[in-house]
Amino acid sequence: MSLRHQVELVSVFAAGPGGGNPAPIVIDAAGMSDADMQAVAQRYGHESGFVLPTAPGSHCDYEFRFWVPNHEMSMCGHATVGAVWLLHQNGRLHRDRLTIQTRSGQVAARITGHTNQGAAVEISQPVGRVEALPQPQLSQDEILDALGIGRAQLAPLPIQNACTSRVKTLVPLSSPAVLDALEPRFDKIEALCERIGSTGLYPYATFDAARQIFDARQFPRASGYPEDAATGIAASALSFGLLANGMVEASTRTITVRQGRAMKRPSQISVRFSVESGRVDGCWLGGPVGFETRIGASS
Numbered sequence: 001m002s003l004r005h006q007v008e009l010v011s012v013f014a015a016g017p018g019g020g021n022p023a024p025i026v027i028d029a030a031g032m033s034d035a036d037m038q039a040v041a042q043r044y045g046h047e048s049g050f051v052l053p054t055a056p057g058s059h060c061d062y063e064f065r066f067w068v069p070n071h072e073m074s075m076c077g078h079a080t081v082g083a084v085w086l087l088h089q090n091g092r093l094h095r096d097r098l099t100i101q102t103r104s105g106q107v108a109a110r111i112t113g114h115t116n117q118g119a120a121v122e123i124s125q126p127v128g129r130v131e132a133l134p135q136p137q138l139s140q141d142e143i144l145d146a147l148g149i150g151r152a153q154l155a156p157l158p159i160q161n162a163c164t165s166r167v168k169t170l171v172p173l174s175s176p177a178v179l180d181a182l183e184p185r186f187d188k189i190e191a192l193c194e195r196i197g198s199t200g201l202y203p204y205a206t207f208d209a210a211r212q213i214f215d216a217r218q219f220p221r222a223s224g225y226p227e228d229a230a231t232g233i234a235a236s237a238l239s240f241g242l243l244a245n246g247m248v249e250a251s252t253r254t255i256t257v258r259q260g261r262a263m264k265r266p267s268q269i270s271v272r273f274s275v276e277s278g279r280v281d282g283c284w285l286g287g288p289v290g291f292e293t294r295i296g297a298s299s
Contacts, residue, residue, distance in 0.1 A: 005026045005028060005029060005031075005032055005036075006026065006027075006028070007024045007025070007026055007040055007044075007048075008024070008025050008026075008027070008086060008291070009022055009023070009024050009025075009044070009291070009292045010022070010023050010025055010082040010085065010086060010289055010290065010291055010292060011023075011289070011290055011291070011292040012078040012079070012081050012082040012085075012230060012232075012287065012288075012289050013078055013081075013229075013230035013232070013259075013260075013267040013268055013269050013287035013288065013289075014265075014266070014267060014268075014287075014288055014289075014290065015258065015260075015266040015267050015268035015288075016266050018264065018265060018266075019229070019260060019265050019266040019267050019268075020229065020230060020260070020265060020267050020288070020289075020290075020292075021046070021047070021078045021228060021229040021230035021231070021260070021265070021267060022044070022046045022229075022292050023046060023047060023048065023049055023076075023078055023079045023082040023083075024040055024041070024043075024044045024046060024048040024049075025048070025049045025050075025051070025079065025082055025083050025086050026040065026048075026049070026050050026051065027051045027083065027086055027087055027090060027092065028051070029050035029051055029052050029065070030052055030053055032050060034072070037050050037065060037067045037072075038067050038069070038071075038072070040067070041067040041068050041069050041224075042069045042224070045069060045224070045225055046068075046225075047066060047067070047068050047073065047076045047078070047079050047223070047228075048066065048067050048068075048079065049064055049065075049066055049076060049079030049080065049082060049083040050064065050065045050066070050067070051063075051064060051083055051087065052064070052065065054101055055101075058101050059099065060099045060100060060101040060106060061098040061099055061100065062087075062098070062100050062101070063100070063101040063102075064079075064080055064083060064100050064101070064102050064107075065102075065103070066079050066080075066102075066103075068220075068223040068224055068225075069223065069224030069225070070222055070223055070224040071222070071223075072103070073103075073166070074102065074103035074104035074165065074166065075102050075103065075104040075107070075165035075166060075233060076232075076233065077123065077125075077165075077231065077232020077233040077235070077236065077269075077285055078230055078231070078232045080100065080102070080107060080109070080123050080232075081109075081121050081122075081123055081232065081285075081286060081287065081289060082289050084098070084100075084109045084111075084119075084121045084123065085118055085119055085121050085289040086289075088111065088118060088119040088121070089118050089119075093111070093119075096110055096111040097109070097110045097111075098110075100123075104165045104166070105126075105165075107123055107124055107125075108123065108124040109121060109122070109123045109124070110122050110123075110284075112286070115288065117288060117289065117290040118289065118290070119289075120286065120288075121286055121289065122272075122284040122285065122286035123232075123284065123285060123286065124274070124282055124283070124284055125164035125165060125233070125236040125282055125283050125284075125285060126164055126165075126282050127164075127240070127280060127281055127282050127283075128162055128163060128164045128236065128237055128239070128240025128241070128243075128283075129162065129163045129164075129240075130160050130161070130162045130240055130241050130244040131160065131161045131162075132158065132160060132161075133159055133160065133161060133169070133196055134195075134196055134197065136158075136159070139159070139195075139196050140159055142188075142192050142195075142196075143159060143169065143171060143192065143196075143201065145185070145188065146184060146185050146188040146189055146192050146201065147171065147182055147184050147185075147201065147203060148182065148183050148184060148185060149173075149178065149182065152174075153173055153174055153178045154171075154172060154173060154174060155172035155173055155174050155205070155206070157172040157245055158172075158245075159171050159172070160241050160244070161196065161197060161198055162237035162238065162240055162241040162244075163237055164233060164236045164237050164240065164282075164283070165233050165236075166199045166200075166233055166237075167197055167198045167199055167237075168198060168199065168200050168201075168202040168218075168231075168233070168234040168237045168238070169193070169196060169198040169200070169201050169202060170202050170203075170204060170237070170238055170241040171201060171202065171203040171204065172203075172204060172205070173203050173204065173205040174205065175205055176205045176207055176215045178205065179203055179204070179205045179215055179216070179217060179262075180215075180261065180262050182203060182217065182262070184201075184219050184226075186219070186226050189201060189219055189220075189221060190221050190222045193221035193222075194221070198221065199220065199221050200218055200219055200220040200221050200228075200231075200234065201218075201219045202216055202217070202218050202219075202231070202234045202237070202238060203216065203217055203219075204216040204217075204238055204257075206247070207258065209247065211256070212248050212249070212253060212254065212255045212256060213256045213258065214238065214242070214255070214256070214257050214258070215257075215258045215259070215261070216231075216234070216235070216238060216257055216258070216259050217259060217262060218231040218234050218259065227262075227263055228259070228260075229259060229260035229263050229265035229267050230259045230260055230265075230267035230268075230269055230287075231259065231269075232269055232285045232287075235257040235259070235269040235271055235285060236271055236283050236285050238257060239255045239257075239271040239273070239283055240283075242255065243273070243280065250273065250275065250279075250280050251273065251275060252272050252273055252274075252275055253272070254270050254271070254272055255270070255271045255272070255273075256268060256269070256270055256271075257269045257270075257271065267287075268287055268288075269285060269286075269287050270285065270286055270287050271283050271284070271285045272284045272285075
């Protein structure tokens with residue numbers, strides 16, 4: 001690679017100082033090889049987003065690619081939100097709506113307003129798919145073992161696989177205190193997720209049912225780090241799991257997913273269903289974005 005590509009580190013979905021999920025973003029990634037992009041993710045140890053021009057005839061504004069230290073991802077919610085916010089900060093957006101090509105399909109993004117940190121960004125996800133686990137009893141026992149808990153710590157709800165872009169395994173727990181106290185056996189998670197067709201375990205608990213506020217933690221299958229501070233794709237999958245279980249309304253009312261507290265990086269993701277003719281046909285997810293720090297150039 002002959003050109004140098006600036007990496008800027010943003011914090012996405014922060015719920016207060018020191019919160020959010022850091023995302024290294026390169027908004028001029030044309031010319032970067034796969035190895036170059038993976039090297040950025042490995043250097044910073046976080047999901048990283050790369051903005052490229054689209055292929056001719058794609059009818060999209062940009063192509064986004066995403067890498068974690070161990071591999072490329074088809075979609076990353078917080079890096080998408082962060083990249084759109086950064087494009088806006090740099091004067092690259094000339095309208096409030098755009099279409100992005102990702103390896104999991106097209107994603108819509110929209111600017112819904114402005115805050116003292118810049119644009120308020122939401123991105124689309126398709127309607128979620130929620131399914132029972134393969135071999136449910138065996139799978140449940142393996143999940144409990146990997147999380148280091150017993151059946152008494154589960155809420156009276158099914159463990160389910162849910163997906164809008166990538167499959168997450170939703171594990172309902174009896175309380176936020178149980179969630180916070182989890183000490184997973186990380187050496188067991190990759191093989192378990194492979195067997196049940198999941199890209200990560202997403203245990204969750206109800207914080208305030210009336211206000212549609214839920215707490216969650218994300219333990220990815222094989223990203224190169226043990227836990228995520230905020231996971232937009234998992235939060236959107238969770239929202240459809242909650243809808244399937246009658247725990248949230250089939251309306252545009254905000255669902256709030258809080259994450260990252262156990263990592264000392266408190267985060268908050270907002271999900272709103274898209275409703276057309278009385279039917280939920282997808283969702284919008286968003287949350288605050290700001291600069292975590294300025295990074296120099298990466299070559």
